Ligand SMILES: Nc1ncnc2c1ncn2[C@@H]1O[C@H](COP(=O)(O)OP(=O)(O)OP(=O)(O)O)[C@@H](O)[C@H]1O
């Protein structure tokens with residue numbers, strides 16, 4: 001089969017019903033943009049897990065008395081607590097953080113919110129014992145054991161908060177994937193329809209080709225390639241859309257938490273990393289759609 | 301080369317058979333006219349040979365193809381060994397004269413250099429040299445039919461089927477087309493032509509098979525159009 005034949009047929013086909021082609025490409029682009037968004041959230045969750053996995057998992061806040069007077073955990077209550085914690089089975093490290101250090105950390109976390117910083121005095125923050133666990137999932141045992149001990153104000157399992165936070169991210173990701181799926185269904189129907197229209201407008205020509213002895217494969221390949229080309233263009237547009245969205249919208253919206261290190265930064269490299277997946281998915285889906293449509297609905 | 305054995309064709313939408321128990325044989329290199337009034341089944345006959353239709357009963361052979369029984373995926377092979385020409389030319393409107401002719405070679409996978417050599421030769425044979433780059437719409441009816449004949453003949457088919465090839469042409473142009481078909485026939489190609497044209501049939505004096513209501517009512521080795529009427 002001559003490549004030039006297929007090529008010219010594909011160009012003619014895409015041009016002939018240009019509005020349909022555009023609709024097909026745009027739907028594919030949106031669908032793949034959404035899929036890409038979902039994938040980016042997955043990457044973000046991965047990065048966050050990396051960030052948080054070597055951070056403190058349980059935090060023991062000390063009473064105001066200790067917070068105000070003990071700068072280095074030298075009082076007997078604090079020292080006892082620290083020793084006791086270090087002796088516990090599930091504990092990896094324990095670090096003391098006095099009130100000034102807590103305030104510094106607070107300033108760092110909320111540097112994007114000067115209003116909050118202005119209103120917060122160091123006195124309102126407690127000194128803490130920051131604990132890293134060997135098995136974060138068994139944090140509750142430690143929380144129960146130390147809650148209410150002398151010198152202890154509160155014991156917080158940050159894993160619970162993180163889990164809730166990851167849970168929210170997970171549901172956002174699922175929602176995005178569901179919308180992507182619905183959009184993909186629309187794209188598939190559009191691709192199928194475009195091929196049918198394309199085949200219908202060229203039925204006389206294809207009929208002549210068949211009469212001269214062209215195989216089904218020969219006459220149908222251009223339609224298939226048309227679908228795949230449109231699918232690939234769509235996915236590329238989707239990727240560009242994602243990159244633009246990330247650069248000019250997401251980065252600005254999340255600048256605060258990113259600067260304070262609460263949220264990891266998504267790089268353009270992350271978008272680049274998922275783009276082969278998007279292009280591949282698009283090409284494969286449009287090829288399958290095209291093939292099935294030609295087999296089932298196009299009698300040429 | 302062509303053999304029909306007790307072929308009956310009843311279209312789904314009609315009760316009367318378009319072909320009714322037809323048995324004919326046409327040998328290699330023959331030139332045969334298929335005549336008969338409108339609706340007598342001529343086009344149906346030719347469509348069966350191309351496997352555009354399958355017979356309701358009976359068997360159809362073209363060369364060594366069992367046309368009615370063969371698998372669908374082998375149909376392209378059959379059609380590649382039959383050249384066909386129609387009243388309405390059936391050229392690809394978006395392709396030039398040369399591309400139209402080349403197409404018949406492309407579908408059988410002939411290499412580019414062969415195509416570039418053979419196409420101009422055939423165009424010259426049908427008297428279209430110099431018009432290779434025209435579009436079909438830029439040609440007269442007679443010229444378009446020459447392109448169709450060039451396309452039908454370019455890969456030297458065993459059989460050339462023509463369904464009223466002169467139906468849309470004036471008598472002089474028709475005469476030219478007939479001369480072309482005769483030349484092709486002289487190369488050993490079996491030519492089977494359905495026609496209404498008395499003068500052509502009468503002047504050529506070739507084998508005539510006459511159909512009426514789907515039945516063969518006459519088969520003369522050197523016939524004329526209107527015998528016995
Ligand atoms: N696709 C079809 N569906 C149903 N009936 C058909 C079909 N094609 C042809 N017929 C019928 O079959 C009969 C034979 O038609 P056919 O086209 O073979 O005649 P013909 O001899 O070629 O006529 P003409 O000289 O007018 O071309 C006619 O009665 C016609 O109505």
Ligand SMILES: [Mg+2]
Nearest residue numbers: 342343344463
């Ligand atoms: Mg007819």
